Structures are given as C-alpha cells and as structure tokens.
Amino acid sequence: MELEAAKMIGAGLAAIALAGAGVGIGIIFGNYLSGAMRNPSAAKEQFPNLLLGFALAEATGLFGLVVALIILFAF
Amino acid sequence: MSSNPMHQFEVYRIGPEINLGMVNLSFTNASLFMAISAFALIFLLFLGTNKKLLIPSKMQLITEMSYSFVAKMINDTAGAAAKPFFPFIFTLFMFVLFCNMVGMLPYSFTVTSHIIVTFVLAAVVFIGVTILGFVKHGIKYLELFVPKGVPAVLLPLIIIIEIISYLSRPVSLAVRLFANMMAGHTMLKVFGGFVISLGLLGGWLPLGFSVALTGLEILVAFLQAYVFAILTCIYLNDALNLHH
Numbered sequence: 001m002e003l004e005a006a007k008m009i010g011a012g013l014a015a016i017a018l019a020g021a022g023v024g025i026g027i028i029f030g031n032y033l034s035g036a037m038r039n040p041s042a043a044k045e046q047f048p049n050l051l052l053g054f055a056l057a058e059a060t061g062l063f064g065l066v067v068a069l070i071i072l073f074a075f
Numbered sequence: 076m077s078s079n080p081m082h083q084f085e086v087y088r089i090g091p092e093i094n095l096g097m098v099n100l101s102f103t104n105a106s107l108f109m110a111i112s113a114f115a116l117i118f119l120l121f122l123g124t125n126k127k128l129l130i131p132s133k134m135q136l137i138t139e140m141s142y143s144f145v146a147k148m149i150n151d152t153a154g155a156a157a158k159p160f161f162p163f164i165f166t167l168f169m170f171v172l173f174c175n176m177v178g179m180l181p182y183s184f185t186v187t188s189h190i191i192v193t194f195v196l197a198a199v200v201f202i203g204v205t206i207l208g209f210v211k212h213g214i215k216y217l218e219l220f221v222p223k224g225v226p227a228v229l230l231p232l233i234i235i236i237e238i239i240s241y242l243s244r245p246v247s248l249a250v251r252l253f254a255n256m257m258a259g260h261t262m263l264k265v266f267g268g269f270v271i272s273l274g275l276l277g278g279w280l281p282l283g284f285s286v287a288l289t290g291l292e293i294l295v296a297f298l299q300a301y302v303f304a305i306l307t308c309i310y311l312n313d314a315l316n317l318h319h
Contacts, residue, residue: 048148048305055255055302059247062254069257073081 010071017064024057080264084188084257105192108184112173120169141169148305153312160311163203167196168304175256175296179289187299188256194249200307201245208314219313248306255299259292 032050036043088101123138131139145165149157157164171187178185186192208216220237221230266288269281 048151048301051298052302052305055251055298059251059254062258063250065258066250066254 007071007075011068014064014068014071017067018061021058021061021064024060025054028053028057080261080268083184083260083264086189104184105186105189108177109174109186109192112170112177112186115177116169116173141165145304148301149308152305152308154316156315157308157311164304164307164311167200167307168300171196171252171303172297172300175300176293178256178260179293179296185256185260187252188260190249190253193252194245196252196303197245197248200248200310204307204310204314207311208317211315212317216314216317218317223318244310248303252299252303255295259288259295263288263292 028050032043032046035046086103086105088103089107090102093100093102119134120138123134123136126132126135128135142165145168146161149161149164153160174186174192177183178188208219212218220234220241222233222237225233263285266281266285270278270285273281
C-alpha cells in the first residue's frame with residue numbers, strides 16, 4: 001500500500017477515539033441530570049464537578065485527534 | 076488566501092530577526108498575541124482595582140468576581156493550606172483564560188493552540204508541585220505512590236501504575252488544553268470553509284452552525300482554563316496534604 005493512503009486510513013482510524021469520548025460525555029451529563037432530578041438542592045454544588053468530568057472525558061477523545069494529526073503531519 | 080484550516084496556526088516572524096547563539100529569539104505573531112493577552116489582563120485588573128468603591132463599578136465587579144471565583148476554587152479543592160499559592164493559580168487561570176479568549180477574536184492567533192506554550196505551563200506546575208512535595212514531606216512524599224488499603228500482592232503493580240500516572244500528568248495537562256483549542260479552531264475554520272464553498276444558496280446552514288460553534292468555543296475556552304487551574308489545585312492538594 002502506498003504510504004500516503006496508509007496515513008489517511010490511520011488518521012481516520014484514530015478518529016474512532018471520539019466514540020469513547022461521546023459515550024463518556026453522555027454518561028456524565030445523563031447521570032448528572034438524573035442525580036439533579038432526584039435531589040435538585042444538591043445539583044448546584046456538583047456543577048463544577050460536572051464541568052471537570054466533561055472536560056476530562058472530552059480530552060481523551062481529543063488525544064485521538066492528536067494521534068491523527070501526528071500521523072498526518074509529523075511523519 | 077489559503078483555505079487550509081491549519082493555516083491559522085502558522086507562526087511567522089514580525090520585525091527583525093534576532094539570533095542569540097543558536098536560539099532564534101525573533102518576535103513572532105505568537106509572542107505578539109501573548110503580549111496582548113498579558114497586557115489586556117493587566118489593564119483589566121488595574122482598571123478594576125484603580126478606584127476601590129464600596130459599591131463596585133462594573134470593572135471592579137468583574138475583578139472581584141474573578142478573585143472570589145479562584146479563591147473559592149482553591150479553598151474547595153486544596154484547602155486552606157494552599158492559600159499562599161493563590162497568586163500563582165490566579166495568574167495561571169487568568170493568563171490561560173485570556174489567551175483562549177483573545178484567540179476567539181477573528182483574525183487573531185490562539186497562543187494556547189501550540190503545544191509548546193501549554194507544555195511549558197504544565198511543566199512549571201509539575202516541577203513546582205514535585206519540589207513542593209519533597210520540601211514539605213521529605214522522602215515521605217514517595218508515599219504518594221502507595222495508596223492506602225491495597226493488598227500487598229498488588230502493590231508492585233499499583234506502584235508502577237501510580238508512578239506512570241504521576242509522570243503523565245504534565246503531558247495530559249498540556250495536551251488537553253492544546254488539543255481542545257486546536258480542534259475547536261480547526262472546526263470553526265472548516266465550517267467557515269463550507270460557508271464559502273456552498274455559496275449564497277446553501278451557505279446559510281453552515282453559517283448558523285458556525286455561530287453556534289463559536290458560542291461553544293467560548294464555553295470551551297473558559298472551561299479549559301478552569302480545568303487547567305482546578306487540576307493544578309488538585310495536584311497541589313496531593314503535594315500539600317498527603318493522603319487526604
């Protein structure tokens with residue numbers, strides 16, 4: 001296979017990491033909402049934790065993007 | 076005009092070329108926007124604390140809010156022991172926030188979308204926290220790698236995992252900020268390109284999307300600065316209050 005084509009395929013495969021990030025973000029917001037529905041008075045205190053969890057989960061997906069960029073541009 | 080979405084991250088030299096030995100110290104657009112962010116920050120804080128009124132003006136209100144926001148964040152995550160590090164974390168948070176926000180302006184350059192900038196910030200945090208931990212606890216700081224209540228059989232494995240996770244802290248801290256900013260700005264440019272290529276008839280849909288994405292990016296710009304600062308607080312907490 002040509003190197004250029006292999007690079008494209010590899011970069012595309014690296015984007016699969018976003019699936020995990022999507023699942024993670026969904027779980028975080030879903031669980032936050034169900035928790036907030038059960039106990040609305042405690043919801044506000046946990047909002048910073050929600051944002052922290054969201055950012056941490058999103059970052060793992062973006063590591064996949066970094067891998068894709070390294071494949072495309074660094075080699 | 077280049078339509079490459081990566082073109083916006085190009086660093087080029089402004090003004091004369093300055094070489095110090097082997098190191099190229101020329102003034103670039105990255106340094107220009109870093110200086111703009113820093114001076115905007117200093118200007119805002121100076122304006123906010125210029126006249127100290129009992130009933131604050133709008134500028135003073137912004138300054139006081141950012142102060143109490145960071146103070147509360149440090150108090151909640153690292154406790155009262157981290158109070159002396161307030162200036163450092165405040166500076167870090169505000170600098171990253173301003174770099175991100177200045178990058179959201181059209182035709183500007185996002186300083187934090189370059190990994191060298193974020194990695195230096197993360198390395199300062201990592202090295203500082205490690206030195207602090209050893210100064211405060213001595214050799215007992217290595218107990219950080221030994222979690223409590225772990226069976227002795229698992230300990231060798233756990234210690235290796237803990238050491239790897241400790242050493243990967245600066246990398247993950249740097250890559251998180253860098254990747255978020257870069258991915259966001261690339262996405263904005265890609266959608267901007269769709270507006271042009273679809274023309275007057277079909278371009279309205281990506282244009283609307285672009286506006287929504289800009290809103291999301293402003294949220295992300297704030298969120299990433301917040302996450303950077305709060306993770307610094309968490310690392311600081313590990314170093315100050317061992318095993319709590």
